[in-house]
Amino acid sequence: MSDNEHKNDNPNKNNKKNKNKKKIDRFEKERLKKLEVIEELGHDPWGQRFDDHMKIAQARELAPAENGETGQDVRIAGRIMNRRKAGKLRFYDLKDWSGRIQLLFSRGELPEEQWSLMGQLDMGDIIGIDGKLKRTDSGEISVFVEKLTILCKSLTQPPEKHHGLKDPEILVRQRYLDLIANDDVIPRMLNRTKIIDSIRQTLKGKDFHEVETPVLHAIAGGAAARPFLTHHNTLDMELFLRIAPELHLKRLMVGGIERVFEIGRVFRNEGVDTTHNPEFTMIEIYQAYGDYNSMMDLTEEIVCNAIDTISDTRVLPWGDQTVDFNSPWSRKTYTELFEEHAGCDMNDHEAVLKLAKELHFETDGVHHDVIVNEIFEEKVEDHLVGPVFVIDYPASLCPLTKRKKGCPEIAERFELFIQGMELANAYTELNDPRLQEELFETQLSGLSDEDSMAKMDTDFVKALKVGMPPAGGLGIGIDRLVMLLTNKTSIRDIIFFPLVRSEEGPNSKKSDKK
RNA sequence: GAGAGCGUAGCUCAGCUGGUAGAGCAACGGACUUUUAAUCCGUAGGUCCAGGGUUCGAUCCCCUGCGCUCUCACCA
Numbered sequence: 001m002s003d004n005e006h007k008n009d010n011p012n013k014n015n016k017k018n019k020n021k022k023k024i025d026r027f028e029k030e031r032l033k034k035l036e037v038i039e040e041l042g043h044d045p046w047g048q049r050f051d052d053h054m055k056i057a058q059a060r061e062l063a064p065a066e067n068g069e070t071g072q073d074v075r076i077a078g079r080i081m082n083r084r085k086a087g088k089l090r091f092y093d094l095k096d097w098s099g100r101i102q103l104l105f106s107r108g109e110l111p112e113e114q115w116s117l118m119g120q121l122d123m124g125d126i127i128g129i130d131g132k133l134k135r136t137d138s139g140e141i142s143v144f145v146e147k148l149t150i151l152c153k154s155l156t157q158p159p160e161k162h163h164g165l166k167d168p169e170i171l172v173r174q175r176y177l178d179l180i181a182n183d184d185v186i187p188r189m190l191n192r193t194k195i196i197d198s199i200r201q202t203l204k205g206k207d208f209h210e211v212e213t214p215v216l217h218a219i220a221g222g223a224a225a226r227p228f229l230t231h232h233n234t235l236d237m238e239l240f241l242r243i244a245p246e247l248h249l250k251r252l253m254v255g256g257i258e259r260v261f262e263i264g265r266v267f268r269n270e271g272v273d274t275t276h277n278p279e280f281t282m283i284e285i286y287q288a289y290g291d292y293n294s295m296m297d298l299t300e301e302i303v304c305n306a307i308d309t310i311s312d313t314r315v316l317p318w319g320d321q322t323v324d325f326n327s328p329w330s331r332k333t334y335t336e337l338f339e340e341h342a343g344c345d346m347n348d349h350e351a352v353l354k355l356a357k358e359l360h361f362e363t364d365g366v367h368h369d370v371i372v373n374e375i376f377e378e379k380v381e382d383h384l385v386g387p388v389f390v391i392d393y394p395a396s397l398c399p400l401t402k403r404k405k406g407c408p409e410i411a412e413r414f415e416l417f418i419q420g421m422e423l424a425n426a427y428t429e430l431n432d433p434r435l436q437e438e439l440f441e442t443q444l445s446g447l448s449d450e451d452s453m454a455k456m457d458t459d460f461v462k463a464l465k466v467g468m469p470p471a472g473g474l475g476i477g478i479d480r481l482v483m484l485l486t487n488k489t490s491i492r493d494i495i496f497f498p499l500v501r502s503e504e505g506p507n508s509k510k511s512d513k514k
Numbered sequence: 515g516a517g518a519g520c521g522u523a524g525c526u527c528a529g530c531u532g533g534u535a536g537a538g539c540a541a542c543g544g545a546c547u548u549u550u551a552a553u554c555c556g557u558a559g560g561u562c563c564a565g566g567g568u569u570c571g572a573u574c575c576c577c578u579g580c581g582c583u584c585u586c587a588c589c590a
Contacts, residue, residue, distance in 0.1 A: 026559065027524060030541065087547040102550070123540075137548045160525035160539055162551045167525085169582050181525090225589060270589045271515080280590075422590060477590055501581070 027157045034120040035153050041117055047151035050128045053077045057098035063133045063141040071133030074143060076101065077151060079180065080125050082161050090118060091142075094129065097186050102142040103129060114148055123161070124154035124180075168492075175496050191310045192482045192494055196263065198306040199283060199478075206298075208259040208285060213248035215241060215265070221460070222246030222400070224453040225268040228278075241267035245284050246400065246473070247460045250429065254468045258288035263478065274490040275421065277498045281478040286429070290472035291402075292412045295426040296389055299416055299474060300327055303387075307485060317487050318419055329387040331414075337390060338372065341380040346372045346394075369394040384417035399439035399454040401427040402470075418484055426474040433464035 038045045053075040064071040078096035085091075088107030093100055105118050121127065128149035136142050158180065159165040165181040172178075179185050200210065218237070220227035222244030230239050245262045252260050263283045272278060287294055307314050307325055314325040335346055344351035349368055356363050356371050359378055363371055372394060384390065391414040395403050398411035412428035430436055440456040482494045492498045 027541065082550080084549045084552050085546080086549045086552070087545090089547045089549070091549050091552085093550080104548075106547070108547070138550075140548085140550065157524040157540065162539065163526040165525070167582085223590085268589065271587075276589060282590080425590080480590070
């Protein structure tokens with residue numbers, strides 16, 4: 001990337017920047033004045049380590065039950081979210097990552113110096129408090145402040161206290177403001193962490209071992225997607241960001257690691273929308289001596305355990321509907337679902353062609369199974385409210401999957417659908433190196449290179465020749481799982497920093513002036 | 515990548531076929547010792563996303579660019 005690409009800012013951006021700078025000054029100036037007073041009073045406006053404080057949620061639990069009782073001494077820390085005045089009393093709302101609590105400063109009870117220090121506080125400042133737990137006349141749990149410690153002066157104006165922050169652009173670009181202003185964001189994102197923790201726990205309890213494999217791939221295999229391209233300078237080597245960890249994990253099974261999984265980021269150079277982010281987190285799990293049936297059981301267990309860590313019930317809300325995750329989940333074959341929703345036998349070529357024409361699909365020179373799959377995606381997937389395992393796919397669509405015994409046109413593959421979303425994908429893994437090599441070479445007519453999962457990887461075939469045990473393999477899209485379990489229809493709500501167009505650096509379109 | 519919509523004060527939002535802008539909260543000054551979206555009085559705060567065009571005059575109409583949102587396409 002050349003320098004002039006960066007310097008080539010358009011006038012719009014410069015203006016915006018200048019405008020912002022001018023506007024910020026007005027509020028920043030006021031706060032800088034207070035910062036100076038804080039220093040004059042002998043305090044560090046940027047604070048120091050603050051030991052032995054408790055979570056606000058914990059403090060709330062220790063509060064006395066009745067008005068008039070004096071509770072224990074507590075030390076807490078957090079950010080000022082709101083404040084109210086009533087005569088010589090000041091009420092502040094303090095927030096930490098566990099919750100909120102009210103502070104009460106009383107002119108009559110605080111030393112003069114502390115009262116002046118309090119006068120320099122603004123919304124958004126981070127402070128530490130020592131005080132006593134009590135209730136106010138109206139019964140509100142409060143910390144009656146005895147000592148105020150400045151931990152960090154905030155120089156910017158926080159978002160509106162009642163309506164919060166709504167602008168979807170600011171929410172994502174400045175996620176920290178979203179976290180501060182909207183109280184549901186931290187618990188939701190911590191639920192994401194809990195779900196991932198639970199998955200690890202389930203797997204570790206079954207003797208699966210977590211590993212890390214390369215993100216930089218010479219061949220972007222293991223899935224059908226367009227990769228991101230990058231370059232290694234000293235090796236002068238073209239590299240891809242991985243689109244799936246599959247082929248490396250299988251190499252590990254060749255080497256004798258029998259139960260293995262990886263949770264990691266994969267990258268797909270595709271469109272961005274409410275269910276797709278260019279980088280997303282997936283887990284892939286491989287179990288030697290298993291098959292896709294073992295993976296179905298495992299999927300149910302992983303998801304149900306995850307639900308149990310964040311919910312008391314396995315019937316979860318999804319928009320205005322609910323999803324019942326109670327076991328067992330239904331299992332239906334691709335063939336029967338096709339017949340049920342598309343209305344014809346998927347092996348009846350004439351009927352399939354007719355249907356495809358009605359749907360205005362291109363059929364000339366396109367492989368029968370590719371047409372069938374397009375119809376499946378159009379007519380069937382929306383009906384898969386689930387949870388439902390769709391099993392036994394047309395083999396030609398699955399170049400990494402073992403064929404059903406005695407049934408070479410069917411692959412032992414399942415996909416898990418919930419509310420029409422594809423959540424998991426699993427195979428009985430193909431371990432026949434000769435068939436694998438053949439399938440890598442077979443490009444289905446009508447599929448473009450990048451739409452095909454079959455990318456020749458001779459090193460992988462070499463590995464299979466050494467011998468990989470029969471195995472089940474499973475991939476789960478973590479982001480979508482979190483969306484489903486937390487009732488969020490946009491992937492942007494469960495990824496801290498989803499991709500957004502850069503605000504400053506111009507993209508290549510704008511930089512072709514020179 | 516295609517189409518539609520949106521961009522007004524720090525934040526949330528009003529703004530009538532076109533006559534250069536308002537509210538609430540926040541800020542600043544003041545009153546008030548149990549408030550909790552506190553209340554009351556006062557003050558200040560704007561390149562109406564950017565550039566160009568039409569017009570006597572543009573936040574408003576037209577064109578271009580940037581960004582966001584939604585729908586569709588590709589994909590998980």
